[in-house]
Amino acid sequence: MKADKWAPIGVFDSGVGGLTVVREIMRNLPNERIVYFGDTARVPYGSKSRDTVIRYSRQIVRFLQTQQVKAIVIACNTASALALETIEQEIDLPILGVVKPGAQMAVETTRNKRVGVIATESTIQSGLYQKLITQADSEITVYGKPCPLFVPLVEEGWTKDPITEEVARRYLAEILDKKIDTLIMGCTHYPLLRSLLRGVVGEEVTLVNPAYETSQALRRMLLELNLANPGGVDTGQQKYRFFASDGVERFNSFAHSVLPEQISDTRQIQIEEF
């Protein structure tokens, strides 16, 4: 497929969490247009099987292709861990997940070669963060910890709440005991807990944000493929377009808490039709 530089980037996630990746793309690649899909009807992916996540991701990719995107970013850590490898063999569009950029940054960051990863159950079980890091440097030991309660706590808006802090202390005690110096926030929602996590892990541990690293990887990929949007052309379409499979009101209000601009025209689509 011949894509043009002014075409949008397709970004998808299991729900609203991927907006942390959208935020980084907006900040760091301000010329790029975005079509976002959040699978709010079928969230969470983090406790689902590989087959299910692949099936859902295929439908979403087919939808994004109808929007003439020039590249796809899987903003969801779980879908990146479970489905990217399969999907990238099936389509002829450039596609990027969030796991690899996050893993690469952790390899570059760690000094004592002890890295922690917090993520959903399915992401930790997939072992992909662990695999990519140890492939890059076999001396690094990776300690994974699923933190399933963080997603609902963030969606409840409790990002600075003492209850969330207590939950974080319990989850992290085990991996902090391992003396990690680097912690990957391996789930879309966790960057929204950055300041709370900082308080729990202390100043000595570097927090890696895969959402930010992915925006940088996307920039490199677009430049390499000569697909970076130089700006300056009115395509007649809104720069940022949002779609969800359910609950657009709730989607809009969460988006308002994450993105620099107000979103009010999210459209609901029947993703099973794709």
Ligand code: DGL
């Ligand atoms: N977006 C998911 C992730 O980054 C978290 C929410 C879910 O479980 O679907 O892994």
